[in-house]
Amino acid sequence: MSRPSTPFVLGRGEVARRPTSAPAASVSSVVPPRAQVDIVRTAQRELRNPDEYVREISRLWREAQQSFLAIGRYLVQAKRKLAHGEFQRMVDASLPFGRQTAYELRMIAEAVDGGRIPEPKLPQAASVAYQLATLKPDDLAAADQEGLVRPDLRRPEIITWKRERLRRSAGANHESLTRRRVRLAEIIRRHEEELEKARRELAELDETIGAKVINGEVEEQN
Incomplete structure (x- = not known):
């Protein structure tokens, strides 16, 4: 013989079974609609x-x-x-x-x-x-x-993805910075070569005309 099922009532934060000895009552008669x-x-x-x-x-x-x-x-x-x-x-x-x-x-x-x-x-x-x-x-x-x-x-999936993307971004940024550094070093090298060439030419001119440049002005030598 199967045991009759007993209805559920809401307990303090959990669901509890109503005692079988208690008289059955309509939920709608004791519980507000909400x-x-x-x-x-x-x-x-x-x-x-x-x-x-x-x-x-x-x-x-x-x-x-x-x-x-x-x-x-x-x-x-x-x-x-x-x-x-x-x-x-x-x-x-x-x-x-x-x-x-x-x-x-x-x-x-x-x-x-x-x-x-x-x-x-x-x-x-x-x-x-x-x-x-x-x-x-x-x-x-x-x-x-x-x-x-x-x-x-x-x-875990989104956290792992964010870490990997940050790592890839840092790697790409490192490569970009490295390429920028190479370009700047090349610019400096070319300018230094031009500056050195200008200094040599200036020294040759000074010897030719017997003058020297002081603060941007030509001063004749005696």
């Missing part, structure tokens, strides 16, 4: 196979992405509309995260709404989305071309 929605969204179900776990976890992950983007947009709006100093006081005193997190979420929202990162391609983790949002335009374009601007991008 709380009913929260129960539906947070209640755990017994899943049966990897596909179901992937599907459910991915759904919740997408909702998390939508949440951090919406929070970032509200932060952008608040910073724009609140009086000077009021925004920072609100972040410091009243929000459940600090200045750095608020800054990162704003940068993400501005990158999306500014057209730098298409919303459908925004990474699903805020920390990863921030890594893209703070790239320079040329770097972001390169990341997109190389397939890194996508929802399933992971933090």
Whole structure:
């Protein structure tokens, strides 16, 4: 004989089973409508196979992405509309995260709404989305071309890519500086040769006309 299933109720931050001895009650009669929605969204179900776990976890992950983007947009709006100093006081005193997190979420929202990162391609983790949002335009374009601007991008991947790009950029910059140094050395060498030639010619002229040049003026020798 199978045991009857027991309904779930929301406990303190987790889902708990309602005691079987307690009389059944309609959720709608004891829980406000908004709380009913929260129960539906947070209640755990017994899943049966990897596909179901992937599907459910991915759904919740997408909702998390939508949440951090919406929070970032509200932060952008608040910073724009609140009086000077009021925004920072609100972040410091009243929000459940600090200045750095608020800054990162704003940068993400501005990158999306500014057209730098298409919303459908925004990474699903805020920390990863921030890594893209703070790239320079040329770097972001390169990341997109190389397939890194996508929802399933992971933090180790973008960090490794940034380090490699910095290394390549430093190498290219070193080569450019080396070529510039060679060109400047060649310019100096040519001018030194011309200067030495001019000095020899000047000395020959001095001997020919019996004069010497002092401070740009010709002084006749006795």
